[in-house]
Amino acid sequence: MSEKLELSEAEWREKLTPEQYRILREKGTERAFTGKYEKNKAAGEYHCAACGQLLFESDTKYDSGSGWPSFTAPAEGDSVEEHRDVTHGMIRTEVVCAKCESHLGHVFPDGPGETGLRYCINSASLDFEPED
Known part of the structure; x- marks a missing residue:
């Protein structure tokens, strides 16, 4: 991972759409089954x-x-960070981008495969680059 990216809230507001800002910077979520990915x-x-x-x-x-894009593991071990989240009367593990600390979603221990994890991520937090 490269160095941390730090922008002011005004710079984030200029860079992101209102929906992205709400999710990425204010730790919001999109409604289930509505995300583009x-x-x-x-x-x-x-x-x-x-x-x-x-x-x-x-x-x-x-x-x-679940209604959100789900993954069993990050692309690289240090591409995301996990933090304890006790908001909304629940205990969960928040997932943030390790470079800019933007909120991505949450990880749960109910996924398939070797990891047994489900990274439940907001589509608005992602940009997709298809393979050539």
Whole structure:
């Protein structure tokens, strides 16, 4: 991972759409089954919509039925960071971009495969780059 990206809130507001700002910077979420990548099955890479850092690859994406894009693991071990989240009367693990600290979603221990994890990520937090 490269150096941390730090912008003022005014710079983030200028760079992001209002919906992206609400999710990425204010830790919001999109409604289930409304995100543009929830049903995406194309091969490629998912990058942070705020800073461009590679976050997830399509070979770890699966249909969890949750209504959000779900992945079993980050693309690189240090591309995301995890933080304890006790908001909304729940105890969860928040996932943020390691480069710009933007909110991506949450990770849960109910996923398939070797990791047993489900990275439940907002489409608005992602930019998709299809394979050539």
